[in-house]
Amino acid sequence: MLVLIPLAAVLITAADGGWGAFWDxxxxxxxxxxxxxxxxxxxxxxxxxxxMGTALAWVLVRDRFFGKRALDVVIxxxxxxxxxxxxxxxxSLYGPKSPINVNVANTRTAVFLAIAFVTLPFVVRTTQPVLxxxxxxxxxxxxSLGATRLTTFRRVILPxxxxxxxxxxxxxxxxxxxxxxxxxxxxxxxxNRTEVASVRMLSYLENGDQAGxxxxxxxxxxxxxxxxxxxxxxxxxxxRRGE
Numbered sequence: 479m480l481v482l483i484p485l486a487a488v489l490i491t492a493a494d495g496g497w498g499a500f501w502d503x504x505x506x507x508x509x510x511x512x513x514x515x516x517x518x519x520x521x522x523x524x525x526x527x528x529x530m531g532t533a534l535a536w537v538l539v540r541d542r543f544f545g546k547r548a549l550d551v552v553i554x555x556x557x558x559x560x561x562x563x564x565x566x567x568x569x570s571l572y573g574p575k576s577p578i579n580v581n582v583a584n585t586r587t588a589v590f591l592a593i594a595f596v597t598l599p600f601v602v603r604t605t606q607p608v609l610x611x612x613x614x615x616x617x618x619x620x621x622s623l624g625a626t627r628l629t630t631f632r633r634v635i636l637p638x639x640x641x642x643x644x645x646x647x648x649x650x651x652x653x654x655x656x657x658x659x660x661x662x663x664x665x666x667x668x669x670n671r672t673e674v675a676s677v678r679m680l681s682y683l684e685n686g687d688q689a690g691x692x693x694x695x696x697x698x699x700x701x702x703x704x705x706x707x708x709x710x711x712x713x714x715x716x717x718r719r720g721e
Contacts, residue, residue, distance in 0.1 A: 520654035531601025561659025584666030592661030601646035
C-alpha cells in the first residue's frame with residue numbers, strides 16, 4: 479500500500495486535465511525530446527552495465543590482483559555520494575576545467591556519463607554474491623565431461639547469474655530514468671538537446687503545472703514497468719533453457 483497509493487496519486491493527477499491535456503503534454507516538442515533522451519540513454523547505459531557490471535563482478539570474485547580491495551571500495555562510491563556531489567565531481571572531471579582535458583559539458587555525452595556513473599554498481603553488487611556462492615565443483619564436472627569454457631559459462635554459470643543480472647539491470651534502468659542530481663550540473667539542461675525528463679518535470683512544477691509533471695512521471699512509470707516485465711520474461715526464458 480505504501481507504494482501503490484503514491485503511484486495511484488501520480489496517475490490520478492496526470493489525468494486531471496483529461497486525455498487531451500495529457501497527450502498534448504507528453505507529445506510537445508520539448509517534453510517528447512526529454513523523454514526520448516532519458517529513455518534512450520537509460521537503455522544504452524543499462525545494456526553496457528549488464529556487460530561491464532558482470533565482467534567486474536567476475537574479476538572481483540575469480541581473480542586476484544594488486545588493488546582488488548581498492549577497486550571493490552571504489553565501485554560503491556556512487557552509492558555513498560549524494561547525487562549533487564556526484565554532479566560536482568563529474569563537472570570537475572569532465573567540465574570546462576577538466577584536469578584530463580575532456581570537456582563534455584552541455585552535451586549528450588554528459589548525460590550518458592552521469593547516468594553510467596551512478597548506475598554501474600547495481601549490476602556489480604547484485605551479481606557478485608551469486609558468483610561467490612557458485613560451487614566450483616559443477617564447473618569442474620562440466621570440464622571433465624569435455625565442455626569448453628564457453629559452454630560451461632553458457633550452460634552452467636550464466637543460468638545461475640541471469641536472475642541477479644536481470645535484477646541489477648532493472649534497478650539500473652529505474653535509477654537511470656529518474657536521475658537528476660548527478661547530471662543537472664554537467665548536462666546544462668538545454669531544451670531539445672540535453673534536458674532530461676526529471677528536469678522537465680521540475681520545470682512543470684516550477685510553473686505551477688502539477689498535472690504536466692505528473693504526466694511525464696506517468697510515462698516514466700509505464701516505461702519502467704515495461705522494462706522490468708521484459709527483463710523478468712527474459713530471465714524466465716533463459717532459466718528454462720538452462721534446465
